[in-house]
Amino acid sequence: MMRRILPILLLLFALALTACSQDKGAVAGTYAAQSNETEIVLTLKDNGKGTWSTDLDEIEFKWSIRKGGELWLHTKEGGVIPGVISDDTITMILPGVDQLVFQRQ
Amino acid sequence: MINTIKKIVMHPWIALGFRLYIGGLFVFAAMYKINYAAEFATTIASYQIVPYWAVNALAVFMPWVEIICGGLLILGIRVRSVSTIIAGLLVVFTVAIFINLLRDAPISCGCFHTVEDPISWWTILRDVTWIGMTMHIYYFDSVLQTDQLFLGKLKRIHS
Amino acid sequence: MSTSKTNNAVPDSVPDNTAELRQPMELDRQILHIKTLYEATRELSNAVKPSAVLNTFLPIAMGPLGLTFGFGVMRRAGAMRVAMLGLGASDKTQFDKRGELLVDKFFPSNKTKPTISSPTVLAGQHLSYSADVPTGTHVIAVIPLDKDSHVVLGFGPKLTGEAFSDVEIDLLNGLVNILSTALKKACGEQDLNERNTHLETSLVQTQEAREALNRRAFQLRTLYEATLELSAINEPTALCNAFLLTLMGTFSFSTGWIALYGPSDTEPDVAYRGPEPDCLTYLAHSGRDKVLGQFVGLKDKMPQRSQSVFLENAGARADLPLEADVAMLFTLNNDWRGCIGLFSPLSDGAMSPDMHQLFLSLVGTFMVTLGNAKHTQLIHDLNSDLAARNVELQNTLDDLTSARQEIGLLSEAKEAIIGLVQGEVLRVFRASWFDVSLIILAGIVLGGLFNFSSPSGIDLVPKSFLEDPPEMVAAKNTLHLAEGGAVIVDARPSEFFKQGHIKGAISLPEDMFSFVYSMKLSSLDPAIPIIVYGRNLSRHYDVDVARELTELGHEKVLVFDGGLDMWEEAGYEVEK
Secondary structure (H helix, E strand, O other), X not given: OHHHHHHHHHHHHHHHHHHHOOOHHHHOEEEEEEEOOEEEEEEEOOOOEEEEXXXXXXXXXXXXXXXXXXXXXXXXXXXXXXXXXXXXXXXXXXXXXXXXXXXXX | OHHHHHHHHOOHHHHHHHHHHHHHHHHHHHXXXXXXXXXXXXXXXXXXXXXXXXXXXXXXXXXXXXXXXXXXXXXXXXXXXHHHHHHHHHHHHXXXXXXXXXXXXXXXXXXXXXXXXEOOHHHHHHHHHHHHHHHHHHHHOOXXXXXXXXXXXXXXXXX | OOOOOOOOOOHHHOOOOOHHHHHHHHHHHHHHHHHHHHHHHHHHHHOOOHHHHHHHHHHHHXXXXXEOOEEEEEEEOOEEEEXXXXXXXXXXXXXXXXXXXXXXXXXXXXXXXXXXXXXXXXXXXXXXXXXOOOXXXXXXXXXXXXXXXXXXXXXXXXXXXXXXXXXXXXXXXXXXXXXXXXHHHHHXXXXXXXXXXXXXXXXXXXXXXXXXXXXXXXXXXXXXXXXXXXXXXXXHHHHHHHHHHHHHHHHOEEEEEEEEEOOOOOOOEEEEEOOOOHHHHHHHHHXXXXXHHXXXXXXXXXXXXXXXXXXXXXXXXXXXXXXXXXXXXXXXXXXXXXXXXXXXXOOOOOOOHHHHHHXXXXXXHHHHHHHHHHHHHHHHHHHHHHHHHHHHHHHHHHHHHHHHHHHXXXXXXXXXXXXXXXXXXXXXXXXXHHHHHHHHHHHHHHHHHHHHHOOOOOOOOOHHHHOOOOOEOOHHHHHHHHHOOOEEEEOOOHHHHHHOEEOOOEEOOHHHHHHHHHHHOOOOOOOOOEEEEOOOOOOOHHHHHHHHHHHOOOOOEEXXXXXXXXXXXXXXXXXO
């Protein structure tokens, strides 16, 4: 019984995943923000992956869009960095860091 | 009057509604957790109940148990066993939330997504409601079950 | 009767008034009389038969006395005998008719006691008036011989016409006495002869009877022996053989055969004894039609059920399958018809009726025994059949028993299967630990597989659990190091940092380490010591972050495992 049900469940699961990624195309793109003297470049790819680049680092992450125009960056370590999308800007707050405003490039 | 209420309350169609709701809830909750296992591990850890060496494993396995249970509940397969598991999970969640409320821990529920409103007594009430629904399912569910469809006739076999 | 005189009267008493004159004459007469008496005695002693005595006596008595006629009627043992002399044929007829009455007159047959016990002579004219005697009868003499033998004599007048003198009467008396004696003797002899003859006849008859008895005994013995012998045999063919031997022995034949044919689907029973053994096969195979043909030929004389008939006709016997001098057809039941044939007798001569009878009796015995044998055979066959049926029945019973056992096993299996199915069904509709375990197991397996294959999979067991613990530092040293320029890093989630942290500590939550590090610490001199704190039951944030920092090139990364609690306990400053 279980063996019959599982493929169906997996299919449902896959469908749900595709449903989640419908708005990504609109948000995807390259954004940049200035913090102190550091320029941060945020690249959001269509496939839900993205990079956070500074002069020294390039951090990979996954991103997703939540309801209410929220952008979540899912870190590799299991954290979520929430951001707010409005038009071409993404506003983001990192703990201990000032508010970052990314402009679409 | 009481009987009528009893009848309505115990009606299997209500149980069916609960079943689909709880099932869908679990499938929905599990999908995010499966996708972002690391985040779920963080969530579990934030409760400070599970020893640190078991957190990751639990974060990997539990969403799958949830999704299987949710799916089986929607399909009406092994309803009682599944509702037992779901009730068990919900009780564990509720107790965990309760403990953390007492601790005044600044955590979100993490029930569906990583970032949510912080836990509160409302969360406890919501979970208890879900437990009640699950028990209703356990005792009163009988319609539109896949098991009933395939195995119901076997009940009629006599020696 | 008054004139009668007994013969005892002696001539002495005769009156002798003319003695001288008559003397020579008298003497002659006496001589004559004596002569006569003598003659009579002599003659009569020769005669054997009473009738011959009577016939002889008449001339002897009449001659000397010169009588015209004489007759004698004798009744002996109911038979009449008449002797006559000097009388005609009519008188003979008369005597034949009335002789009985005449004798009855003197010896009434209805009286048991004889009226006259000794010979008596009656004389007188009156006698001739009787109707029973011829006319002129002058003298009648009656002689009782024995109980039922009497004689009546009658004499006519003298030729001279004279009356009878006393002397003559005496003479007659004498003669009658002699006659009586002679007759008694003759009668005795005749009786003796008759008895002899009778005795001889009886002897012959006895002999014959004995022979007949012997024959009967022989037949009975033969029959008995045959019965005894045959009754011991139960098998029809053996019975035929034995009986054939008995027949041939009893009736002295050198060749014999018996053939018994039943319904066409049965084997015939045949027996043959003789010079050609092939005849047995011939009888068995080709004899049926010929024998049965004889039965048809007999038509209404055909032997019925359990009957036998001699085949008398020589022509018919020639048509039998084998030669036969004596042949007999018999029917056993309605179904079995047989024929017995005997050939070439050892002794000549036809079979006597006795032997015929014996033959029939023997065949009768044979048929009874054969019938019994047939019945025995039938019973035997039926018994065999019954035994076979019993075996069959037993087999059927065995089959049934095994089938029942099989059914028992099958129903047990059925019960077991139904029990299993019902148990399973009940389990399905019940909360079962098995299902619960199965679901959890499935979750573990699927989760493990998915996590293993997913690029964003995590470690099932945290690295900090497996690796060597990093360098630890106490609260006091931490403070001391911090005063010396070391950076204190709070690795806990930012919410906890906000609740309270070591004074001067930087929030570097473990779950967004890369981002925050890049923003805050990437430009830090690697030589500056970093002290990381923050752990709880479920996460060793400090260890994880310290490892990350070390990996990023920081030379001195320490872990203050006491955390905020220990810090507070030590009484150092906490920022909120």
